[in-house]
Amino acid sequence: MVCARSRPTRRTEVLAVAVPAAVMLAVGLWGLDRGGIWRDEAVTFQVARRTVPQIWRLLHGVDAVHGLYYLVMHAVLAVRPGEVVLRLPSVCAAAAAAGMVAALGVRLARPRVGLWAGLLYAVTPLAGHYAQEGRSYALVAAGAAGATLLLARTLDGGTPRMWWAYGGVVAATCLLHELAVLVLCAHALTLALLRSPRAVWRSWTRAAGGAVTVLLPLVLESRRQSRQVEWLPVPDRESAESLLRAFAVGPEGAVFWGCVTLMAVGLLSGRTAAVTAPVMLVPPALLMLFSQVMPLYHERYVLYALAGAPLLVAAGPTCWSAGWPPSPDVPHAHGSSPRPACSPWRSSSSSCFRCTGTTARSRTARTTSPPSPPWRRARSAPATRCCSCRRWGGGRRSRIRQGSAGRGIWR
Numbered sequence: 001m002v003c004a005r006s007r008p009t010r011r012t013e014v015l016a017v018a019v020p021a022a023v024m025l026a027v028g029l030w031g032l033d034r035g036g037i038w039r040d041e042a043v044t045f046q047v048a049r050r051t052v053p054q055i056w057r058l059l060h061g062v063d064a065v066h067g068l069y070y071l072v073m074h075a076v077l078a079v080r081p082g083e084v085v086l087r088l089p090s091v092c093a094a095a096a097a098a099g100m101v102a103a104l105g106v107r108l109a110r111p112r113v114g115l116w117a118g119l120l121y122a123v124t125p126l127a128g129h130y131a132q133e134g135r136s137y138a139l140v141a142a143g144a145a146g147a148t149l150l151l152a153r154t155l156d157g158g159t160p161r162m163w164w165a166y167g168g169v170v171a172a173t174c175l176l177h178e179l180a181v182l183v184l185c186a187h188a189l190t191l192a193l194l195r196s197p198r199a200v201w202r203s204w205t206r207a208a209g210g211a212v213t214v215l216l217p218l219v220l221e222s223r224r225q226s227r228q229v230e231w232l233p234v235p236d237r238e239s240a241e242s243l244l245r246a247f248a249v250g251p252e253g254a255v256f257w258g259c260v261t262l263m264a265v266g267l268l269s270g271r272t273a274a275v276t277a278p279v280m281l282v283p284p285a286l287l288m289l290f291s292q293v294m295p296l297y298h299e300r301y302v303l304y305a306l307a308g309a310p311l312l313v314a315a316g317p318t319c320w321s322a323g324w325p326p327s328p329d330v331p332h333a334h335g336s337s338p339r340p341a342c343s344p345w346r347s348s349s350s351s352c353f354r355c356t357g358t359t360a361r362s363r364t365a366r367t368t369s370p371p372s373p374p375w376r377r378a379r380s381a382p383a384t385r386c387c388s389c390r391r392w393g394g395g396r397r398s399r400i401r402q403g404s405a406g407r408g409i410w411r
Helices: 007-029 039-048 052-059 064-077 083-108 111-123 125-131 137-155 160-176 178-193 198-223 237-247 253-266 271-291 299-321
Strands: 383-385 392-394
Touching: 007 083, 007 111, 007 125, 039 052, 039 064, 039 083, 052 064, 064 083, 064 160, 064 198, 083 111, 083 125, 083 137, 083 271, 083 299, 111 125, 111 299, 125 137, 125 237, 125 299, 137 160, 137 178, 137 198, 137 271, 137 299, 160 178, 160 198, 178 198, 178 271, 178 299, 237 271, 237 299, 253 271, 253 299, 271 299
Parallel strands: none
Antiparallel strands: 383 392
């Protein structure tokens, strides 16, 4: 069988990921040598220049939450200590995060959505600010984006080893900053929205449980150092509004309201929204709620949630052009009688992201199958084995342009 994904398509996907990463790298490197460092960066520089035993003793008194980052920077600054080298890991991490946001858009929707999502992430002022800061937040954002991408790939029909990779990335990200553990809550909501089968839940629970187990010693140690964040205020409505404006490309005017409108429309993008909306909404919401009892909220602690915003914005025009919301009666591609459309959040427990419209359980195409929801591809050929995702899918990757039945997001 000839692979349905041709070489031009592969090149398009690579470019859709590489261009945002290159733009973010250029933005991060622009003016990196400012001729001075601020207080927190100075702490990073001073601590990272110490020996490993000295760093270890320090972490038992203060800054245990940044312990892994200090050890990483100890190795980096050993090459050449300086202002630019201090910020260079954050620049590279921000570029990687922009590329992974684009890769998520490519996987969940199409290369165009991935390209725009990655570019929007790269030009967002909040991402550019922390890309040039010698702290761990850009690295945490990259780790969370990588974990979300691994989750999407694993739900595409990945091997069990990918769950181990997912758990390892989540554990490393949480060790860089313990509040990144809230991304697991976002991923749990994603599995619930997609109505994942029990086998997927069991695998995810093992991976997430392993990451949390690795994190527990850090949580216990940092709990004794909670006085370091006593200066944080209790978040209120203005804090939520400020974060929303920070997640947009422009914090005011038509640009901001345009982004908000496209985010709202992007919530109708089916599985794309099921993966990206929880990443954007759940960690900030949970941290703000918890901070009503014990203040821990700051926008930099949830920088990794920014990855969901540009994906929703980029998916918005696609949903708009697809004729959302879907009509109650969706005509069937094979000409059978219509039936009410399914919820856009629902997914078959045995279908994968790329070969939607088919299931792994059925090995042959059914000519009398029920009509497909509008976000799935129409099948026009007997089912064959797809060599790109190793699932059973339609022989022709084509759509039937008939009303709203063929204008789904999987194009």
